[in-house]
Amino acid sequence: MGEQRHGDPGTPGTVERASDDSGKYAIENPGLPPHRPRTTDEDPRVAKRAERQVSFMFILSIVGTIIFFVGYFGVGQLPLDETNMDLIRLQNWLLGLGTAFAMLGIGMGIVQWGRALMPDHEWVEERGEVVTEEDRSDAANMLNDIIDESQIKRRPLLRNTLIGALAIAPLPAIAFLRDLDNTGNQSDDPAQNFGVERMRHTMWDTGTRLVRDVTGTPIKAQDVTIGSALHVVPDGLLDLEHDKLNQKAKAVVLLMRLNPEDMQISDGREDWHVDGIVAYSKICTHVGCPIALYEQHTHHLLCPCHQSTYDLTQECKVVFGPASHPLPQLPITVDSEGYLVAQSDFLEPVGPAYWERDPRPAEERGA
Structure with missing residues (x-):
């Protein structure tokens, strides 16, 4: 009864402890893998080419938004009805392609920006509550570091194309929301032009x-x-x-x-x-x-x-x-x-x- 069987967790050495009082761990922390620099980190010409690629994607987003508006306001002003299927198909193509290019251009551009140009070093930072003025100053410095690491200040082409793409990208959604309650049959009574009254x-x-x-x-x-x-x-x-x-x-x-x-x-x-x-x-x-x-x-x-x-x-x-x-x-x-x-x-x-x-x-x- 008093014997400890082989494999009993109570048997010394059967179970490896994560750590003991000495602070040693059963498996040593391997640390972060060695950093491998990218070609964009070592060759300025490759970095410049990546910058142009990202800017091209942002410009593609702008072009997509313009295509959307051509279909929405240009083709949409023509006499569209169910008998003119060619115009309806054309408008649907312009709206679909314009929205796709507008959204994908921004998304793919940001992904490529982060993959090729932003710093890719890994680090671990312990963070506490921001309660003191010194902590607030540290937080502000961290934000400034993030801005510097994004290279948005020293790459004006990226900055300007991104701002342009983000500025006009929401406009198609605004146009859609504007016409959600617009069927072209307006009444003199405002109550008849919105919501439940029109569907009555x-x-x-x-x-x-x-x-x-x-x-x-x-x-x-x-x-x-x-x-x-x-x-x-x-x-x-x-x-x-x-x-x-x-x-x-x-x-x-x-x-x-x-x-x-x-x-x-x-x-x-x-x-x-x-x-x-x-x-x-x-x-x-x-x-x-x-x-x-x-x-x-x-x-x-x-x-x-x-x-x-x-x-x-x-x-x-x-x-x-x-x-x-x-x-x-x-x-x-x-x-x-x-x-x-x-x-x-x-x-x-x-x-x-x-x-x-x-x-x-x-x-x-x-x-």
């Missing part, structure tokens, strides 16, 4: 026929079978010459039919369907992706972007995913010829629910 109204109106997307064919109730899912737009939308894409983005709906016995209908919506035929906005209430996947057996609608799932039998209630609001329902009925028509516009805003979705009009909410 679409081309749907009382008596507007539901027609198939692309073909524009009107739909009779008898043609919609149980389990089918049709992509539908309001009659007249496909004939628009201007603003067709913006109107379609708000008005497009999914039309489906299910057994009325499977439907859970809330008060006030009893007549919003036609014998189990229902119409819901196709725009996901999370970030606005188009919903196109309908699972007939579960009656679930799935958004392919972030997997938000809506239960059609529960008036498109969210049952999974990041969406926080049900899909807005379009009240429908049939006209005298048996064609499906809208009873009205959507009674709540469509699209992403970044705001509180109060279904009441602005005047009723006191807005």
